[in-house]
Amino acid sequence: MPSLRTTNGRGRLYESILDTIGDTPCVRVKIGVPADVRLYVKAEFFNPASSIKDRLAISIIEEAERDGILKPGQTVIEATSGNTGVGLAMVCAARGYPFVATMPTSVSIERRKLMRFLGAKVILTPKADKAIGCYKKAVELADANDWFLARQFESEANAKIHENTTAREILADFSGDRLDYWVTGYGTGGTFSGVAKVLRAERPETKIVLSEPANAQLIQSDLKQKRTSDGSPDGSHPAFEPHMIQGWTPDFIPAVLQESIDEKRFDLLVPIDGQDGIDASKLLAQKEGIFTGVSGGSTFSVALDIAKGAEPGTVILCMLPDTGERYLSSPLFEDVGEDMNEVELALSFSTPGFHLNE
Ligand code: PMP
Numbered sequence: 001m002p003s004l005r006t007t008n009g010r011g012r013l014y015e016s017i018l019d020t021i022g023d024t025p026c027v028r029v030k031i032g033v034p035a036d037v038r039l040y041v042k043a044e045f046f047n048p049a050s051s052i053k054d055r056l057a058i059s060i061i062e063e064a065e066r067d068g069i070l071k072p073g074q075t076v077i078e079a080t081s082g083n084t085g086v087g088l089a090m091v092c093a094a095r096g097y098p099f100v101a102t103m104p105t106s107v108s109i110e111r112r113k114l115m116r117f118l119g120a121k122v123i124l125t126p127k128a129d130k131a132i133g134c135y136k137k138a139v140e141l142a143d144a145n146d147w148f149l150a151r152q153f154e155s156e157a158n159a160k161i162h163e164n165t166t167a168r169e170i171l172a173d174f175s176g177d178r179l180d181y182w183v184t185g186y187g188t189g190g191t192f193s194g195v196a197k198v199l200r201a202e203r204p205e206t207k208i209v210l211s212e213p214a215n216a217q218l219i220q221s222d223l224k225q226k227r228t229s230d231g232s233p234d235g236s237h238p239a240f241e242p243h244m245i246q247g248w249t250p251d252f253i254p255a256v257l258q259e260s261i262d263e264k265r266f267d268l269l270v271p272i273d274g275q276d277g278i279d280a281s282k283l284l285a286q287k288e289g290i291f292t293g294v295s296g297g298s299t300f301s302v303a304l305d306i307a308k309g310a311e312p313g314t315v316i317l318c319m320l321p322d323t324g325e326r327y328l329s330s331p332l333f334e335d336v337g338e339d340m341n342e343v344e345l346a347l348s349f350s351t352p353g354f355h356l357n358e
Helices: 053-067 083-095 109-117 127-145 156-173 190-202 255-262 274-288 294-308 342-349
Strands: 026-029 038-043 076-079 099-104 121-125 181-184 207-213 268-272 315-320
Touching: 038 156, 038 294, 053 083, 053 156, 076 083, 076 127, 083 099, 083 109, 099 109, 099 127, 109 121, 121 127, 156 190, 156 255, 181 190, 181 294, 190 207, 190 255, 207 294, 268 274, 268 294, 274 294, 294 315
Parallel strands: 038 315, 076 099, 099 121, 181 207, 181 315, 207 268
Antiparallel strands: 026 038
16 A cells, blocks of 8 residues: 655745746656657646746846846836736736736736736737737837836847746756657747757757747748847748637747747747637647646647657657636636536436436
């Protein structure tokens, strides 16, 4: 008999919720993976506001404080597809800054509500104006009010925090072990750029796999992103189509991502259909008890394909950027009902008491 499970605490006390960001676990997944291959997921939903973007949020605020460009009590503003906004809302609440998010109406309702619950103001922009419209609204509001614009798409603090935390954690957790593939998608490109830079230098044998939506293959298209003189995007990328993988691939190639594309810091570029991502997210939830969103499912689906064709002994790590709970109102939960289905009703009526009669 195995002994009863016990825990010992973390061996330290925390001064702030912000000190709990990072150090997320890499967890083995077996479903669909050949027995002689090891596939791990880096579970970023362990961050305090449940996504990888908590790392970026604390990094941008602390760098701006250090550089003196963010003044005590100054309002922070950012254009966000959701997770950055939730992360910044948490950091700003803990550090005493008012926070305003601009967000297209296309992202899920729960993200708006979460930010507002954390004390933020959310300014919605039309879906038709895409991410770039949302971005321009944030610039407009920042200029008009002298607010601090977080600039996740251009800030050096973005990739840097992944070099200094995400990548370091991967190096430490796989120290003395194989790591043949690291798989990720991109939104701002911060995760990819930061981790890939460190892996290239310190684990050059690790193949870096970058994925993008099958109907929005901006990188694969090889078409240049037009930019203004400050590096910000000047119009939508011609290969962009609206896709189902929230948080991935905005309608432009961010400056944070561009450098890593130019430096070719990836070995494989793999398209993934959003529906395959949704299916893989359900598989992870129902067969492994691992609860992640559509981008996590998409990354896992790409990793699973690699695992299926890999030679014995191969070790793969893929990123799971956020929690599935952020998608309750989205297509991820489309076929999950509120009322009892036929099977559940039959079970309910199979014993005499306590069943609903309406
Ligand atoms: N998945 C989700 C759900 C996200 O919100 C983001 C960030 N926009 C990403 C993936 C991609 O992360 P990054 O911005 O570091 O490329």
